[in-house]
Amino acid sequence: xxxLLMLSPAPLAEVVAGEVVLDVKFVEGMKLHSxxxxxxxxxxxxxxxxxxxxxxxxxxxxxxxxxxILDHGAPVPDLLxxxxxxxxxxxxxxxxxxxxQAMSGRFGKxxxxxxxxxxxxxxxxxxxxAKLRRRIGSAVFNLRHERRLRRALAQADGIHCNxxxxxxxxxxxxxxxxxxxxxxxxxxxxxRRSEHQIRTRRVLSGAPLRFLWYGALTPESxxxxxxxxxxxxAQRGLPFELExxxxxxxxxxxxxxxxxxxxxxxxxxxxxxxxDVNLIPRMRQRADIFxxxxxxxxxxxxxxxxxxxxxxxxxxxxxxxxRLHAASNAGWLVGRGGAGAMLRAIExxxxxxxxxxxxxxxxxxxxxxxxxxxxxxxxxxxxxALVHADD
Numbered sequence: 578x579x580x581l582l583m584l585s586p587a588p589l590a591e592v593v594a595g596e597v598v599l600d601v602k603f604v605e606g607m608k609l610h611s612x613x614x615x616x617x618x619x620x621x622x623x624x625x626x627x628x629x630x631x632x633x634x635x636x637x638x639x640x641x642x643x644x645x646i647l648d649h650g651a652p653v654p655d656l657l658x659x660x661x662x663x664x665x666x667x668x669x670x671x672x673x674x675x676x677x678q679a680m681s682g683r684f685g686k687x688x689x690x691x692x693x694x695x696x697x698x699x700x701x702x703x704x705x706x707a708k709l710r711r712r713i714g715s716a717v718f719n720l721r722h723e724r725r726l727r728r729a730l731a732q733a734d735g736i737h738c739n740x741x742x743x744x745x746x747x748x749x750x751x752x753x754x755x756x757x758x759x760x761x762x763x764x765x766x767x768x769r770r771s772e773h774q775i776r777t778r779r780v781l782s783g784a785p786l787r788f789l790w791y792g793a794l795t796p797e798s799x800x801x802x803x804x805x806x807x808x809x810x811a812q813r814g815l816p817f818e819l820e821x822x823x824x825x826x827x828x829x830x831x832x833x834x835x836x837x838x839x840x841x842x843x844x845x846x847x848x849x850x851x852x853d854v855n856l857i858p859r860m861r862q863r864a865d866i867f868x869x870x871x872x873x874x875x876x877x878x879x880x881x882x883x884x885x886x887x888x889x890x891x892x893x894x895x896x897x898x899x900r901l902h903a904a905s906n907a908g909w910l911v912g913r914g915g916a917g918a919m920l921r922a923i924e925x926x927x928x929x930x931x932x933x934x935x936x937x938x939x940x941x942x943x944x945x946x947x948x949x950x951x952x953x954x955x956x957x958x959x960x961x962a963l964v965h966a967d968d
Contacts, residue, residue, distance in 0.1 A: 579616030579964060582657055582685075583607075584666035584673055588627025591646065592634060601631040602761070604640065611641045613957040618642040619657065625649040653679075661685040663964050668730060669693055671722050677732035686734040686963050692759075694746035695723050697874045697896070704797045704873060735963050737956060740876025741900035755959045757952045758901075760881035761852060764948045768861045768887035768941050776887060777934045780865055785816035786927060789864035789888065791849075791856060792879055794825030799893075801827060802870040804834040805916035806923075807844045813920070815927055819844045820864065822856065860886035865933060866926070869893060872913065885944030889936030891922060907940035 590598040611618050620642055637644055645657070658664065658679055666673050668689040680687045693701070702715030727750055730736050735753035738744035748754035780786070794800045803821060810817050821831065821844070828846065835844050850856035860867075860883065867883035867890045874896035883890060890908035892898045902910050911922045926933055 579614075579662045580660050581610070581614045581616065581618050581960070582661035582664045583610070583618070583620045584653060584664065585620055585622055586667060586670055586672075587622055588629045589622045589624075589646065590627070590629065590632070591624070595638070596634060596636050597644070597646075598629060598632045598634050600629050601633050604633070604635065608641050609953055610957070613954065615961065616662070619645060619661075621645045621647060621653060621657070623647050623649050623651065658683060658685065663688065663960060665960065666690070667692075668726060668736075669698075671726060674722075674725050674729040677729055688735040688737060688960060688963065689730055689733050690737045690739065691730065691743050691747055692739040692876055694742045694874070694896075695719060696746075697742055700873050701797060701875070735959065737959070740874075740897055741904075742874045742896040743876065745896075745900075753959075753963060755956065757956055758881050758947045759876065759952065760878040760885075760944075760947065760949060762857075762882045762885035762944055762949055764945065764950060766853070766857050767885045767945055767948070772861050773887055773937060773941070775862075776865060776937060780930050780933050783930070785818055786923070786933070787818045787820075787863065787865045788868040788891075789820045789822070789860060789866070789883075790868050791822035791860075792877070794821075794823050794827040794831060796827065797871070797873055797875075798825075799870045799872060800825075800831055801834065802916065802919075803844070803868070804831070804838060804840075806868075806870070806919050807835075807840050808838050809916055809920045810923060811838075811840060811843060813924070815923065817843055817923075819868065820847060821845070822847045822850055822859075824849050857882075857886060860888055864888055865937075866891050867908075868919075869898065870919070871895065871898075881944050881947055884940035885948070887937045887941050889933065889940050891919070891926070893919070905939060905943035907936050907943050909936075 587600060587603040592598055607620060624646060663686045664676060664680060665688050668691045676687050698719045699716055703712055730747050731750040733751060736747060736751045738748050738754060738756045739759045744756035748756060792798050807819050832846050835841055835846060867888040869890055869892035872893055872895050876897055880890060880901055884905060884907050892908060894910050894912055899910060902908055909922055911918050
């Protein structure tokens, strides 16, 4: 039987014998792997102090795949590597870069996933809220391990690159690369034609433009940049609404800023929303534009998810959004000129409502071509082809 062995950094917590707590999104993804993989599916997770975003309790019997739990830092048992037709794991944490040597002489294939380029990892490390010594240590670690990472990616049987920056940095190293845009937007969740028509009438009527952003309220996301942007819009008399949805260490400062600047009538901070039942319908029906001030080139799923809801993106230029903008024609790039540059872009859209409508339709068309089902099927087809290449 064709066995797929996945080495995952996903968090878990053991409850009692035969039961674990896992992230819901992780389990749903694993169930899809089980459906599309023609054989046994095994997944290795490691014990450790983990934060689980959407925890749920499962019995091992109901998972639908074989879960193997190892102690923190424990190596992958040789028996699992011996029996695997394909080993599939992330290269971003650099914990399994010795696998090309470990798989040498075995019949199984090895495929890495990679999400961040060196520049992206360096920028993320510098942007984190930590002491200078720790940030410097992060940069040094990434520089020291880059050559080893590139060698492992080159020696693997295939690589999956999530997003444009990782693909640009690494896909030429390997003879079997696949670029994909990871997201949770299933086809039935895409914006309906009726919703697009309602949004079009509202936008063209001159009603206040409704901006929205969701995610983690962290320094990396630059969520505090929304305060001067909203303040300038209010000072210029531009009619607008701005919703920020999420939680994180900057939530208190953001809420205090909204109150101190007197923006409560136009700007709201809301807690995280259940993705399928609340967040997606809200974006489809109660927003016009996804506003992003992020400068890091992270391949966030929220980009494609916003497009799927019919929200074109007005975003600060970075390596990810610049390439996605060129591919989708579903939004606008803003240089790193701060709140003033973003304000000027918003003023132009306020006067050219037709551009918003056109970009909204382009957004849905692009997201449909990169829906969760389509992307997942492409990845699984690529893996199956690698395994059967020698048949």
